[in-house]
Amino acid sequence: MAAGESRAEEIGVPCNIAVVDAGAHLVAHIRMDGSQLGSITHAIDKAFTSCAYRRSTEALGRDGQPAAPLYGVANSHQGRVVIFAGGIPLVHASRVAGAVGVSGGTIGEDRSVAEAAFAAF
Template identity: 40%
Template sequence: MAAIHRPAHLTHHAAKVASAACIEKSKAISVPMNIAIVDASLYLLHFERMPGAKLTSIDISMNKAFTAAGHRAPTSVYKENVWPGGAAFGLSNSNNGRFMYVAGGIPIVVDGECVGAIGCSTGTPAQDTEVAQAGIDAVMEYVRKRKQGQPKL
């Protein structure tokens, strides 16, 4: 076992690939989005605010990405647990109120390791998730091509 673990990291280029796919999906469903992409450190790596996206959703998208990367799970998994009586009630107050349990935050997992996350916000939770998933799919396709030795996109 190695004494030092050097984790994989999400590049800015890969974040832009993800963002472009999110924008494309957002346009296809006619819902402008705030799109936040964080790396494994939970800090913002890339952000896009589409014209018409809700201004109050800027922080929400960032917090969705923060939560998904930090917990290595989609934000949607917490919905039932954070209500009064739930196993994680009060968790939404953690991390200075940044914990987000509304769907639309999805971790980016490469070779079993969380390298970051995408958080989208402005639409319904289902729309936000659909747009974020388009970004995840684009990153995974990019990774697949890189592993096969294909040139950068």
């Protein structure tokens, strides 16, 4: 989370950063000063989605488009599934150990912050 927060500060975008464990349960969350309140749920749900589907939310978004194999996936899990960038699974020894989710900026900014947190894992 510290690496993600550092990247968010570097690009000047206050974010919410969430981490879930292998069971997709929230284990950590930070809301940076000035970040959007609506981004709290998005960050947590991006982490949940990435862990539950064992892929980035961005990749799931590609597979969730009309005529794609997972079209409609965004309507599952009582609306918790997020299909845009910012969620990345944390993989260790070929197993998903959890995931990080970031929300607060543009799609590219969220991706950048999540990638920084992932790289520190």
